[in-house]
Amino acid sequence: xxxxxQTGDLPRILLDWYDVHAxxxxxxxxxxxxxxxxxxxxxxxxMSEIMLQQTTVAAVRDYFTRFVARWPAVADLAGxxxxxxxxxxxxxxxxxxxxxxxxxxRVVVAEHxxxxxxxxxxxxxxxxxxxxxxxxxxxxxxxVPRTVLDGxxxxxxxxxxxxxxxxPAAKPELMALAETLTPQDRPGDYAQAxxxxxxxxxxxxxxxxxxxxxxxxxLARTRGTAADLPKKTPKKPKxxxxxxxxxxxxxxxxxxxxxxxxKGLLGGMLGWPGSEWLDTQEERPxxxxxxxxxxxxxxxxxxxxxxxxxLMLSVQTATIAxxxxxxxxxFIPPDKFRPSxxxxxxxxxxxxxxx
DNA sequence: GACACGTGGCC
DNA sequence: TGGCCAAGTGT
Numbered sequence: 001x002x003x004x005x006q007t008g009d010l011p012r013i014l015l016d017w018y019d020v021h022a023x024x025x026x027x028x029x030x031x032x033x034x035x036x037x038x039x040x041x042x043x044x045x046x047m048s049e050i051m052l053q054q055t056t057v058a059a060v061r062d063y064f065t066r067f068v069a070r071w072p073a074v075a076d077l078a079g080x081x082x083x084x085x086x087x088x089x090x091x092x093x094x095x096x097x098x099x100x101x102x103x104x105x106r107v108v109v110a111e112h113x114x115x116x117x118x119x120x121x122x123x124x125x126x127x128x129x130x131x132x133x134x135x136x137x138x139x140x141x142x143x144v145p146r147t148v149l150d151g152x153x154x155x156x157x158x159x160x161x162x163x164x165x166x167x168p169a170a171k172p173e174l175m176a177l178a179e180t181l182t183p184q185d186r187p188g189d190y191a192q193a194x195x196x197x198x199x200x201x202x203x204x205x206x207x208x209x210x211x212x213x214x215x216x217x218x219l220a221r222t223r224g225t226a227a228d229l230p231k232k233t234p235k236k237p238k239x240x241x242x243x244x245x246x247x248x249x250x251x252x253x254x255x256x257x258x259x260x261x262x263k264g265l266l267g268g269m270l271g272w273p274g275s276e277w278l279d280t281q282e283e284r285p286x287x288x289x290x291x292x293x294x295x296x297x298x299x300x301x302x303x304x305x306x307x308x309x310x311l312m313l314s315v316q317t318a319t320i321a322x323x324x325x326x327x328x329x330x331f332i333p334p335d336k337f338r339p340s341x342x343x344x345x346x347x348x349x350x351x352x353x354x355x
Numbered sequence: 356g357a358c359a360c361g362t363g364g365c366c
Numbered sequence: 367t368g369g370c371c372a373a374g375t376g377t
Binding site: 054058091095097236264265266304305306308343 | 357
């Protein structure tokens with residue numbers, strides 16, 4: 001009976017903590033204002049949740065501000081040029097998110113009259129919205145009681161109930177536990193509160209159990225296992241790949257760039273033409289230069305680590321005669337070229353050429 | 356279930 | 367320095 005009573009108190013304890021410790025974010029409505037009946041703009045909630053997928057709040061903040069300033073409503077975004085959206089997203093990573101962001105905006109305008117649906121299943125059908133984001137948007141933007149399960153909530157649940165099953169196999173179990181806690185009252189604040197707790201106090205390394213609002217009921221704290229949870233299945237080592245990129249500048253200052261294919265790595269992003277990136281041991285792939293020129297190798301190399309491999313890139317540069325036609329890509333005049341439109345690995349190659 | 360898919364900060 | 371980690375989704 002005592003256990004039941006205590007479990008019933010858990011959401012209330014966390015909401016009381018959140019009332020005091022909620023972090024300010026540009027897309028968030030403070031708990032006091034939500035209690036007064038104010039809800040955030042669903043467009044803002046959706047935008048922030050897409051950006052926050054596998055990405056820290058610190059990295060997202062400025063991108064979010066720029067996106068909503070440039071495209072204040074979902075209809076504005078739906079009418080944007082693909083290249084403008086991809087360029088604005090450059091540097092944030094996981095570029096399929098940007099492609100799906102644009103797709104989703106256009107579907108919301110075309111099929112939902114420009115208003116995001118509140119219904120979890122309707123949200124789930126939209127491009128780029130999976131189980132987590134559907135739950136986050138319906139709960140945070142509309143106060144529909146849905147359970148969010150992200151990396152934070154997984155960690156908090158694994159510790160609260162001292163679950164030793166390794167991730168990702170433990171997900172269904174952790175979801176079932178999380179669902180038992182989701183309250184009917186203030187579900188949006190509760191969702192944000194659990195994630196705030198995981199991001200600040202119940203952190204992956206050296207959790208601050210001493211100041212945690214759930215320190216008393218937390219089984220892992222009682223048993224001293226908190227820092228070792230959640231368990232995870234070991235990761236595979238990253239192979240090293242090698243390649244070459246070609247930076248060509250015409251006499252008028254134009255740069256030779258290509259838009260990468262929509263599918264696959266850096267899909268839809270601007271980049272320097274180059275070779276394939278291969279797991280070769282010795283010789284680096286050179287590929288074919290995109291234009292006839294006297295190519296000069298740069299000293300040094302670009303090192304970059306993606307999710308699943310390390311990359312070592314050599315950089316060739318050339319100055320091109322005004323009337324030379326490239327076999328790949330197109331020349332972009334200097335006033336149209338923003339290095340910030342490049343994904344980071346391509347910007348590193350550019351930076352190396354400026355040294 | 357496994358894998359592809361970015362990036363920057365942290366220790 | 368190098369591995370780990372972050373508000374996941376699509377295939």
